Amino acid sequence: MSELLSDTALFGADIPWLEGLRSRAKEAFFLPNVKFEPWKYTKLSSLKRDDFVYSPSKFLEELEGCPDDDCDCDCDCGCGCEHHHEHDGCGCNGHCQCSHKPELYLDLPFDAYQIHFYNGKFMPLYPALPAGIEVMTLMQAVIEGEAKNYVGKYIDLAQYPFAALNTAMLEEGLFVKIDADVSLQKPLMFIYHTQTEESLVSNIRNVFVIGKKSSLEIVEYYYGNDGGCYFNNTVNEFYLAFQSNIKHYTFQNEGNNAVHIALNYANVRENAFYKSFCLQRGANLGRNETKVDLLQEKAKAQVDAAYIANVQTTLDTTTDIAHLSPKTSSDQLVKGVASGQGKGVFQGKISISKDAQETEGHQLHRALLLSDTAEIDVKPELEIYADNVKCSHGAACGELDQNQLFYMRSRGIGEEEAKQILIDAYLLEAINRIDNEQIKEWIAANV
Amino acid sequence: MGEQKIMSNVLLKIENLCAKVAGKEIIKNFNLTINEGEVHAIMGPNGAGKSTLSYVLTGKPGYEVTSGNILFKGRDLLKMPVEERAREGLFLIMQYPVEIPGVPVTSFLKHALNAKRQYNGEPELDTMEFIKLLKEVAKESGIDFEMLKRPVNVGFSGGEKKRLEALQMTILKPSLAILDEADSGLDIDAIKVVSKGVNDLMNEHRALLIITHYQKLLTYIKPDFVHVFADGHIVKSGNSSLSEEIEQNGYAAYTKEQ
Numbered sequence: 001m002s003e004l005l006s007d008t009a010l011f012g013a014d015i016p017w018l019e020g021l022r023s024r025a026k027e028a029f030f031l032p033n034v035k036f037e038p039w040k041y042t043k044l045s046s047l048k049r050d051d052f053v054y055s056p057s058k059f060l061e062e063l064e065g066c067p068d069d070d071c072d073c074d075c076d077c078g079c080g081c082e083h084h085h086e087h088d089g090c091g092c093n094g095h096c097q098c099s100h101k102p103e104l105y106l107d108l109p110f111d112a113y114q115i116h117f118y119n120g121k122f123m124p125l126y127p128a129l130p131a132g133i134e135v136m137t138l139m140q141a142v143i144e145g146e147a148k149n150y151v152g153k154y155i156d157l158a159q160y161p162f163a164a165l166n167t168a169m170l171e172e173g174l175f176v177k178i179d180a181d182v183s184l185q186k187p188l189m190f191i192y193h194t195q196t197e198e199s200l201v202s203n204i205r206n207v208f209v210i211g212k213k214s215s216l217e218i219v220e221y222y223y224g225n226d227g228g229c230y231f232n233n234t235v236n237e238f239y240l241a242f243q244s245n246i247k248h249y250t251f252q253n254e255g256n257n258a259v260h261i262a263l264n265y266a267n268v269r270e271n272a273f274y275k276s277f278c279l280q281r282g283a284n285l286g287r288n289e290t291k292v293d294l295l296q297e298k299a300k301a302q303v304d305a306a307y308i309a310n311v312q313t314t315l316d317t318t319t320d321i322a323h324l325s326p327k328t329s330s331d332q333l334v335k336g337v338a339s340g341q342g343k344g345v346f347q348g349k350i351s352i353s354k355d356a357q358e359t360e361g362h363q364l365h366r367a368l369l370l371s372d373t374a375e376i377d378v379k380p381e382l383e384i385y386a387d388n389v390k391c392s393h394g395a396a397c398g399e400l401d402q403n404q405l406f407y408m409r410s411r412g413i414g415e416e417e418a419k420q421i422l423i424d425a426y427l428l429e430a431i432n433r434i435d436n437e438q439i440k441e442w443i444a445a446n447v
Numbered sequence: 448m449g450e451q452k453i454m455s456n457v458l459l460k461i462e463n464l465c466a467k468v469a470g471k472e473i474i475k476n477f478n479l480t481i482n483e484g485e486v487h488a489i490m491g492p493n494g495a496g497k498s499t500l501s502y503v504l505t506g507k508p509g510y511e512v513t514s515g516n517i518l519f520k521g522r523d524l525l526k527m528p529v530e531e532r533a534r535e536g537l538f539l540i541m542q543y544p545v546e547i548p549g550v551p552v553t554s555f556l557k558h559a560l561n562a563k564r565q566y567n568g569e570p571e572l573d574t575m576e577f578i579k580l581l582k583e584v585a586k587e588s589g590i591d592f593e594m595l596k597r598p599v600n601v602g603f604s605g606g607e608k609k610r611l612e613a614l615q616m617t618i619l620k621p622s623l624a625i626l627d628e629a630d631s632g633l634d635i636d637a638i639k640v641v642s643k644g645v646n647d648l649m650n651e652h653r654a655l656l657i658i659t660h661y662q663k664l665l666t667y668i669k670p671d672f673v674h675v676f677a678d679g680h681i682v683k684s685g686n687s688s689l690s691e692e693i694e695q696n697g698y699a700a701y702t703k704e705q
Contacts, residue, residue, distance in 0.1 A: 402508065407545035410505050411559040411615060412533035412566070421558065425549025425598075 004047065004201060004231075005029055006054045010171045011139045018142055018170070021152055025167035028157035038159065041345040041377040042316045046259055046285055047231065053198045054169075104193055109445075110438035112189035112219060115174065119194055120202025120232070122172060132182035132214075138205055141175035150207050150239055154293065155265055162261045166203040166235040173205035180211035180241070187217035187249075187439065192232065194224030194255065199231065207237045210244040210272075217247045217436060223282070224255035234262040240272035240299075247275045249439055251446060254282035256313070261287045270296035274303075277434050279443050280315045281308040287316035287345075294321065294328035294356075301330040306430040308447060309342030309374070316345040319363075323356040323386075332363040335430040337423055339370035343377070350391060351383040359386060363393040368400060368426055370419075423447075456483045457521075458623055458654045459504075464515035465679075466503045472513070473499040475679030481623065484651040488665055489658045490690060491676035492698040497658045498542065500676075501627040505539045506532055520622070533559075534566035536622030538615075540641060544608045547599040552611065553581065555599050560618055581618070588614050588644065609637035613644030624648065625656045628664055635663075642667035662694035677701045 005026060012018045031047060032039040104116040104123060113127035115135070126135055141147035157164040176188065190206070210216055222232060232254065238246055246266070254260045260283040266274040278288045292301040307315040321330040336344040350361040367376045378395040400422055408418035427447050434440040459481040466474035473496035481487055491497050502510045504517070506529040517524040524532060547555065561571040572580065585592050590610055600608050616624055624645060628638070645655055645668055657668060665673070665687065673689040674681040675698070682701050683689065 401545075403545045404547050406507050406529065407541070407547065408555070408559075409529035410507075410533055410539055411555075411619065412530050412562040413555075413558045414530050414562060415528070417558065417562070418530075421550055421555075422547070425547065428549050 003050050004031070004052055004165055005168060006052070006201075008054045008169075010169065012142055012171075015142060017148055022168050022170055025152070025157055025164045025170070028161070028164040029168055030161050030164075032161050036161075038318065038347070041347070041379070042285070042287060042314055044285070046229070049199065049229075051199045052201045052231065054201055104191070106191055106221075108189075109442050110187070110436070112187045113184075114189050114191060117172075117190065117192045117202075117204060119196055119200060120172060120192075120204060122174060122204075130182075130184065132179040133184060133188075133216075134177045135188075136175050138173040138175050138207065139171060141207070146177065146209075147175055147207065150209060150237060151205070152237075154267055155235070155237070155263070155291075160263055160289075160291075162233050163235050163263045163265075166205055166233050166263075169201075169203040170205055172203065173207070175207045175209075176216075177209045178211050178214045178216055178244075180213055182211065182214045184216055187219045187247075187436070189219040189221065192220070192222045192224075192234075194222075194228070194230050194232065194258070196225070196228040196230050199229045201231045202233065204232070204234045205237075206234070207239075208246065209239045210241060210246060212242045213244060214241075215245045215247075217439075218249070219439060220248070220250040221253070222251070222260060223253045224258055226255040226257060228255060229257045229259070229284075230255070231259040232261070236262070236264045238264070238266040238274060240266065240268045240274055242269050243271040244269075245273040245275065247435060249276070249434060249436075249443070250278040250288065251443060252278065252280040252282055252286050252288060253446070254286065256282065256284060256311070258283045259285045261285075262289065264288070264290045266290070266292045266301065268292060268294050268296075268299040268301060271298045271300075273300040275435075276302070277304045277306075277430070277443070278317070279306050279308075279431070279446065280317070281446070283313065283315075285314045285316075287318065289316075289318040290320070292319075292321045292330065294323050294325060294330065296325050298327045298329075299325065300328065302433070303330070303332045304430050304433045305334045305336075306427045306447070307334075307336040307344055308427070309336065309338040309344045311340045311342060314343040314345065316347075318345070318347040320349040321351070321361065323350070323352040323359045323361060323389075326355065326357045327359065328356055329360040330362070331360075332365075333430050333433060334365040335427050336365075336367040336376065337370060337427065338367060338374035338376055341371075341373045343375040345377045346395070347379040347381075348393065349381040349383065350393070351381075352386050352389050352391070354385040356386050357388045359388075360390045362391070365395045366426075367397045368423065369397055370400065370423075457481075458483050458519070459524075459656075460516075460518040462516045462518075464503070464517065465513045466499060466515075467511045467513055468499055468509060473679055474503060477515070477680045479674065479681065481654045481656060483622075483654055484649075485672065486649070486655045486668060486670045487657070487672045487674065488668075488670035488690060489656065489674045489676050489681070490660065490662070490693055492702060493660055495676055496679060497660075497676055498627055501539055501625050501656075501658055504532075504625060505529060505537060530562065531566075533619075533621075534563045536620075538619060538621030538624045540609075540612045540616060540624060540626045540645075542627045544600050544603075544612055546601045546603075548601050550599050552595040552597065552599050553578065556581065556595075556615060556618055559615070563619060584614060584617050588617060588640075590614055605634050606637040606640065609634070609641050613641050616644055616648060620648070622652065623654050623656065626658065626664075626668075628657070628659045628661070638664055638667060662690045665690045675701050
């Protein structure tokens with residue numbers, strides 16, 4: 001039992017830059033209250049406890065040994081397969097080429113390279129990936145010297161206390177690197193399974209480095225059991241080189257006692273495009289935060305989201321898009337529904353620096369309040385220092401349209417069914433902005 | 448009223464109906480009986496509350512019945528929720544059809560038809576069966592099927608909206624259709640479409656109630672009975688020649704009588 005910041009021994013304590021980063025983050029971490037502006041509307045009372053559990057670090061041990069006694073490899077994918085790959089002495093550190101699906105494999109309506117985390121730990125079974133993409137654990141990337149150039153370099157820990165916590169406990173997570181001119185045929189899917197009755201804390205950190213003119217679709221799917229008051233605190237960092245693009249889709253469907261906080265940081269270079277969509281419907285408290293730096297000319301971002309906050313759920317969508325160069329553009333559409341004692345929060349900031357001329361930034365948040373006890377808090381912010389820009393923002397909250405409801409009922413559609421059709425249609429406006437038809441259908445089927 | 452024997456061919460019976468909207472009494476002691484196979488027209492000056500009648504019949508929230516009875520197919524209409532009235536066979540062709548962004552006509556109509564079929568103990572149509580039916584009806588009604596993939600009424604012209612109302616009616620086959628054109632500037636092309644739909648639907652078991660301000664509509668749909676509505680109730684009833692008389696002389700004679 002411990003507080004959020006644990007003294008658990010972490011891998012790489014002897015690596016000065018890593019240890020330095022962790023200790024600076026440790027200093028920066030605090031549990032924000034409503035007086036801290038970025039957390040003004042989202043109360044963190046459910047994290048004011050000291051019964052948190054960090055599963056002990058078994059990073060190295062877990063990678064030792066193969067279920068096949070005759071195999072010399074370092075693989076322990078847990079698939080139970082007797083026929084592992086040819087790994088003799090390859091030092092692949094767990095890259096399993098066997099075609100067996102792990103127990104955790106999910107049958108989904110779309111084909112993807114599935115990567116699994118179980119109770120906050122990466123399951124070292126790698127899908128067979130095509131040439132040009134490399135996936136390794138973050139600590140492996142630390143050993144190989146790759147991680148140092150990226151991890152935490154651009155995240156202001158004073159502004160992001162939970163990124164500070166994640167960084168202080170930095171160990172678990174993946175490092176994904178894509179060469180120039182590579183396009184994957186299938187999305188890379190990160191599935192975070194949580195089955196626990198404990199207050200398990202997971203600080204997963206993933207880093208994606210996308211080469212010039214390359215493109216990648218990433219799907220993140222979080223789900224868990226309803227019992228445990230677990231806490232998933234994820235940070236993703238995306239580095240997009242010239243003319244590359246990432247499409248990042250997230251479905252947050254955590255167990256109903258869980259706390260889910262995620263920060264997605266995107267570092268977007270010339271002509272590159274970061275596009276994301278996040279559906280939140282699970283957890284007791286869920287916050288999906290996106291910070292985008294449009295660093296060079298014609299860098300582009302589209303950050304869309306939808307949320308369904310029922311019962312006593314608080315779901316927070318926070319964005320901060322920084323236009324730092326000319327001709328950059330951003331667009332955001334967030335649509336939400338709050339019912340019961342559910343609460344929706346949208347904080348959206350667009351800042352345009354004085355050099356970022358001919359920039360466009362648009363933002364729209366619309367929400368439906370379905371009960372008297374539901375709540376929506378909205379804070380749009382525009383901070384513009386350039387004079388030749390096109391910017392817009394809008395926020396509206398309302399109830400279901402009674403005329404629409406009457407029209408549908410007057411055609412024989414039952415009241416509850418009509419309401420559900422209207423709610424689905426409302427959220428679909430944001431969901432329809434997903435390009436991948438199969439992923440769009442999967443998300444739409446889950447609202 | 449107590450027990451009352453309803454003749455099998457009486458579809459709708461309105462007795463001593465009084466109704467309020469926003470606290471104001473609009474319908475006062477209104478009486479009307481519609482039998483199967485009949486076409487009735489209610490005419491009246493603008494602002495007389497003719498549309499209120501159509502909303503009271505369909506059960507729109509905010510329209511409060513303070514006294515009186517309405518029997519539809521022998522059942523107490525006022526005790527039925529909006530959707531049940533529709534499933535029983537009441538259909539209002541609205542003056543201003545509502546736009547529903549994000550809901551394609553196809554899925555909207557499939558929900559509506561299957562709700563009615565389920566209510567009548569009929570098996571629901573699956574998507575394939577429904578689309579086949581819809582394509583047939585669209586072809587007969589001269590509607591481009593592509594239009595039906597669009598969200599309900601969103602971006603539709605006035606004429607397209609009426610076309611869609613007529614198509615819905617053809618699919619849902621109501622026993623009593625109410626055509627409300629109480630005060631809209633009459634779009635003749637749209638009216639022709641709706642009139643055709645209504646005339647095609649009519650048979651000896653169905654009935655039609657037209658609510659209008661203009662006599663012109665009645666040149667497309669021939670009423671068996673014409674009623675003049677003023678001060679919340681029917682002040683005069685007659686056959687189709689009554690509508691011609693109104694066309695000549697206006698409503699002044701009836702409103703003065705109040």
